[in-house]
Amino acid sequence: MALVAYLFYQMGESSYKKTRLKGDPFISGNRPSKDPRDIHVGGDNLYWGFTHALRKYLDPLVEGHTGIVNDYVYWFVVTLAFVLVFLYLLI
Amino acid sequence: MNWFNFFPLIMVVTLVIMGLYVVLFKKNLIKMIMGIAIIQNGANLFLVSLAYREGYVAPIWTSAPATDMVLPTPHALTLTSIVIGVATTALMLSFVIMLKKHYGSINSDDARRCRE
């Protein structure tokens, strides 16, 4: 069995043509660059379609995280008010 | 019981609302820290006014009159709170000094490089 597999492998191996592009990464048909940093798809490009499809939901959420410390306190006070009203109504 | 008994509590509510207003709506970081100090004073006043009992004496055993004494827990709590308040205020102010050196501003709108 292993022998048969090896024979098949040898058949393919002998007909392998060593051209320049074979085995290189394929990025949209462009000639791949030599810098490894350009070959690696990563960072914000990964899941771009997913986040782009959800942008109506995600963008307001990101806008909400303003990074201003007054807003942090604001959310704290708002949650406090919500929790107190919630508990008062239910107990 | 007359309305005068509630005077400290009214003051507490006033102080807390003033402090929260400053922290929420003033963009100057030093002013925000001052607002926190106002809330802190409100909290201390609240604890001290809770501890007051009419006709009771301070819990010092040396030559004390033979009447009831107040429980010293709230006073201890207030003292602790004042000490902690000094520490936190100093730490926050030193952070603001460093922030001023790095960002050149003490406005909270400018101190938002960490966001999203």
Add this chain to the structure above:
Amino acid sequence: MNVDLLLQSPVFILGIPLLFAFLTPLADKVSKELRNAVFIIGLLLTALFVSLMAYEVYTIGSWTYVFGAEDPTAITDVSFFRITFLADGFAVLATLTIIITAVGVGIYSFGNMKDFDDLGKFYTLFLLTLAGVMGMVLTSDLFNLFVWFEVTSIASCGLIAYHNERGESVEAALKYMIISVIAGLLLLFSIGFFYGEYGVLNYFLIRDSMDGAFIDILAIGLVMVILSMKASSVPMHMWAPDAYSEAPDSITPFIAITSLGSLFVLFRLIFFVFRGAVEPSSIGNLLIILGVLSMFVGVSMALKQSDVKRLIAYLSVSQIGYMMMAVGVGFATLGTADYGAFGVNAVEGGFFHMINDGVYKALLFLSVGGIIYAADTRDLNRLGGLAHSMPFTTFFFIIGGLSIAGIPPLSGFSSKLLIYKSVYLYNPVLAIIALVVSIVTLALIGKIFFNAFLGPDQKIGMKIPRSMILSMGVLTVIIVIFSLFPNYVVSEIIAPAIEALGVAV
């Protein structure tokens, strides 16, 4: 071994970090090696006393330690007017979670921080934070809780701003400081409400005298919001990504542990103190709302991040949501037949997830710290190909990442399965949300893995110190142990904790 010493262990858990916190700067004057030795001895002694306390609790049962009494373990009329510590199953669960991460982070700091000077103060703040969190989970007195709360805030803000040559670190620390000081002051108000109404501050006495009046609701609401803020629950989570991403790499899991510590305090308070005075469904539903919001918003915000530490910070916010939701379901069913049917399993799942979360989150943050140490960047757009040069870190990241995503053989799966099963019986929608969040978490772990480790070798990696590898290895071994024996962990650690809260079936 002297039995008295074992019963005194709660004091040593606090006293040793406090003592060694101020010994390290002194030792620093002599030499760096001595300072490191003093620090690690303090950490390991604390771990020793945590295990002694665990041994004692599991063999002879829980006890109350009264400070300043002639016999610290005897309960008299005045005991509860003193400061008391409660050593029971729940305290053991909390201290174990904290100390595992603390030891891991401590060993890691040796390698990670070795290029910085002035480390004496760094270790001082580290041990002070450790003492603060330990005090928060061990104490059974509201006054004492406030003190440890503030100690934790101040020391951990000092740690966050440790790299004060960077403006962002100072900014994150200032933001966290402002919000936690306001929270501390409101905690003081809620303590005042309790004192004003009942004249006592001890958990036992408050529990016995609470009657659910309006003031009680005010105080309970304040305490819940404050502790959920500390636990970085949405919508009060915004300090967490700032602080987690700007803190030194080795400290980030430790800041996360202070969050878990306050969550432990929250659960202790609602189960142990507030349970009799309130309608269970109200607090339970509140926890469920906060938990679902945390899970969902946390993972959504993580989708948009390109800073690797911020991404994991948002994932950790979403993990906090799991625990709040699970324990909320348990609390909401309290006192009904449903509690015996599935509520107790929800609480078990939540507590098990807390101890798991402490370990795997530490492993994730530390392996990411390894990436940052090697590649000198946190930007996912610039990382890549690190698996070629860092095989160990890659392996540790995979273990931590699969555990946070809840992939079957690992410990995160066991606790998440308990949560899914029990929450599904309460409300199927909650279980579906939890599953979706879990899937997105897996996708995000895949994103970090693909970005940072896969791809062609960019030759940006440099060797990371051995102590960093060692600490990640220790945490991995603990995750593997939890993964292999989840039944044992639930029956030996989680069940006594639930029993200690008085809600065992």
